[in-house]
Amino acid sequence: MKIEKLVLENFRRFVELDIEFEPSLTVIVGINGAGKTSILDGIALLIGRLLTRLPQVSGVALSPKDLHIHNGVRLAPGVRCYLQADMAAEQSALAPNTDAVDRKLAPLAWSASRLRDKSLKIAKMVRETLLEDTNVGVSSIDTFADRLIDAENESQPYRMPVVAYYGTQRATVSAPLKRRNSSTRNNHNGLHFQPVPGGC
Numbered sequence: 001m002k003i004e005k006l007v008l009e010n011f012r013r014f015v016e017l018d019i020e021f022e023p024s025l026t027v028i029v030g031i032n033g034a035g036k037t038s039i040l041d042g043i044a045l046l047i048g049r050l051l052t053r054l055p056q057v058s059g060v061a062l063s064p065k066d067l068h069i070h071n072g073v074r075l076a077p078g079v080r081c082y083l084q085a086d087m088a089a090e091q092s093a094l095a096p097n098t099d100a101v102d103r104k105l106a107p108l109a110w111s112a113s114r115l116r117d118k119s120l121k122i123a124k125m126v127r128e129t130l131l132e133d134t135n136v137g138v139s140s141i142d143t144f145a146d147r148l149i150d151a152e153n154e155s156q157p158y159r160m161p162v163v164a165y166y167g168t169q170r171a172t173v174s175a176p177l178k179r180r181n182s183s184t185r186n187n188h189n190g191l192h193f194q195p196v197p198g199g200c
Helices: 036-053 088-094 120-129 139-153
Strands: 002-011 014-020 078-086 108-115 177-179 193-195
Touching: 002 036, 014 036, 036 078, 036 108, 036 139, 078 120, 088 139, 108 120, 108 139
Parallel strands: none
Antiparallel strands: 002 014, 002 078, 078 108, 177 193
């Protein structure tokens, strides 16, 4: 799987963000609070849809905390996240009798949305304000997941996309350190530190 495009609308700090990823490598750089984690969380949320379709696996879904706050006071009427990914290798593995070289497998695109509330006025506002071409729903990724499940149930070969994502909360471990007595030495300039009991 190669992610080609991500669109975030009223998602956390973004009113609208449209990213087209480079085929080989994309690096996301920014200061704290610029939205790097929001971009990764948006991708994780959309790929989570594939997981939620698989038996006995759970993913993540949009929540009220994902709604963008306008002018620091009002929640946006709705949020939408859209992902387009090249999954030709995974799709062609599900149809080994067809020649994938002869036909171009279209990228899969899917989206997730959430309204601020269930009022008709909000639903109308969202239809008028969010981009229409990102409102594609989840049928393409659900169909792909169903084909994976069928292949597994029929003992047929298939390729499963592999995705690893660890949120920023797992990036560091905070453990207060204390200095041991000076008679214990190691290769760190003669000092040895250990975590304080009960510090984590």
